[in-house]
Amino acid sequence: AQSVTxxxxxxxxxxxxxxxxxxxxxxxxPPYLFWYVQYxxxxxxxxxxxTSAATLVKGINGFEAEFKKSETSFHLTKPSAHMSDAAEYFxxxxxxxxxxxxxxxxGTLLTVNP
Amino acid sequence: EPEVTQTPSHQVTQMGQxxxxxxxxxxxxxxxxxxxxxxxxxxxxxxxxxNNEISEKSEIFDDQFSVERPDGSNFTLKIRSTKLExxxxxxxxxxxxxxxxxFGQGTRLTVV
Numbered sequence: 001a002q003s004v005t006x007x008x009x010x011x012x013x014x015x016x017x018x019x020x021x022x023x024x025x026x027x028x029x030p031p032y033l034f035w036y037v038q039y040x041x042x043x044x045x046x047x048x049x050x051t052s053a054a055t056l057v058k059g060i061n062g063f064e065a066e067f068k069k070s071e072t073s074f075h076l077t078k079p080s081a082h083m084s085d086a087a088e089y090f091x092x093x094x095x096x097x098x099x100x101x102x103x104x105x106x107g108t109l110l111t112v113n114p
Numbered sequence: 115e116p117e118v119t120q121t122p123s124h125q126v127t128q129m130g131q132x133x134x135x136x137x138x139x140x141x142x143x144x145x146x147x148x149x150x151x152x153x154x155x156x157x158x159x160x161x162x163x164x165n166n167e168i169s170e171k172s173e174i175f176d177d178q179f180s181v182e183r184p185d186g187s188n189f190t191l192k193i194r195s196t197k198l199e200x201x202x203x204x205x206x207x208x209x210x211x212x213x214x215x216x217f218g219q220g221t222r223l224t225v226v
Contacts, residue, residue, distance in 0.1 A: 036217075043205060043219040044157070090157060100145065100209050101170055104157040 002027045002093045006105035014113050019063075019078040021108045023091030026072065033074040034092045034102065035065055044090065050074060061085065086112045117141070117216035118208050124222045130195050135221045137189040137206030146189045147207040147215065148181065150174070157205065163189065196225045 007022040025031055035047040048059025055067040061084075065076045074091060088109050092102040119138045127133050137146070148160040161171040163181050178194045189208075193200055206218040 044217040046214060046216075049214060092157075100215050101147070101159050101162055102149075102157075102207075102215060103159065106156040 002031065002095060002103045004091050004093050004103055004105035006089075006091050006108050008108055009106065010109045010111070012111045012113060013081045015083055016080050019076070019081045019085065019110065021076040021089050021091075021110065023065075023074045023076065023105060024072050025074060025091070025093045027093055027095065029095050031093045031095065032100075033065075033067060034094075035059065035063070035074075035076050036090045036092060036104075038088045038090065038107075040087070047076070047089070081110075081112045083112050083114065086110055117143075118206055118218040120204075120206050120218035120221050122221060123219065124224070126224045126226060127196055129198055129225055133193050133196055133223060135191045135193075135204050135206075135223070137191075137208075137218055138187065139189070139208045143208040143210050145169075145209045145215075146181075146183070147209075148191045149205045149207060149217075150202040151205065151220075152199075152202045160191075160204075193223075196223075198225050201225045 003026045005024045033050040036044040037047050038044050047063050048057045050057050050067045058064045063078045065074050067074050088107045090107045091105040094100050094102050117140050121136045146163040149157050151157045159172050161175045162169045180192045183189050201224050203220045203222050205220045207215040209215040
C-alpha cells in the first residue's frame, strides 16, 4: 500500500520569499512521485514528476523537488514566490508500471501575501 | 490544448437520479481513470480502465458506479442512483505507457 502525507494544510508566504511545501511518502516498492497544482475552480495540472531518474526534478513555473529516499520525502520548493503561485498543491505517489493509480495527499493551500 | 475534455462542467441532479459524466481524450491513450474530490478533501481514486475493462477499482466504486467506452472514444462514468454524498468534483485522467497522467478540468456534480 502507498500513502502520502503533506505536512501543513495551509502555508502562507510573502511575495519573493522561499516556498517550501512538504511531502512524505510511504511505499513498499520504488515510488514514482508527482506534484500537481490546482488553481481555483480548475483541474489538476502536473508541476513535476520523479520517475527514478535524477533525484532533483525541475518543473514548470520555477518549482523543483528533491527525492530523498533516506527521508522518504519529496518536498516542493521555489526560491521566490509570486502572487500567481497561490493555489492548492497536491503530492501524489504511484507504484509506476502500466497502471498509474495515483494516491494523493490531502493538499496544501499556498497563499502569497503582497 | 488540453489532452482531455470533460462534459458537463457542472451538473445538478436530484437524489436518486442517474447521471453520466463524460470524458473525451484528444488523442489515443491506453489508460483511463476516474477520480473524485469531495469539497475540501483530497483527490481519491475511483477506477482505472484498460483494454475495455476495469483494471482496478477502489472501495468507493460500488455497484452504483459503472464505466465504459461506448464508442471507443468517449469514456463515461455512470452513477445509477445518486446520493447526496456523491456531490463532488469528478476528474477524468488519461495516460499511456509513460508515467504521466493528464487530468481533465473536472465535472462538478451537485446532488440535491
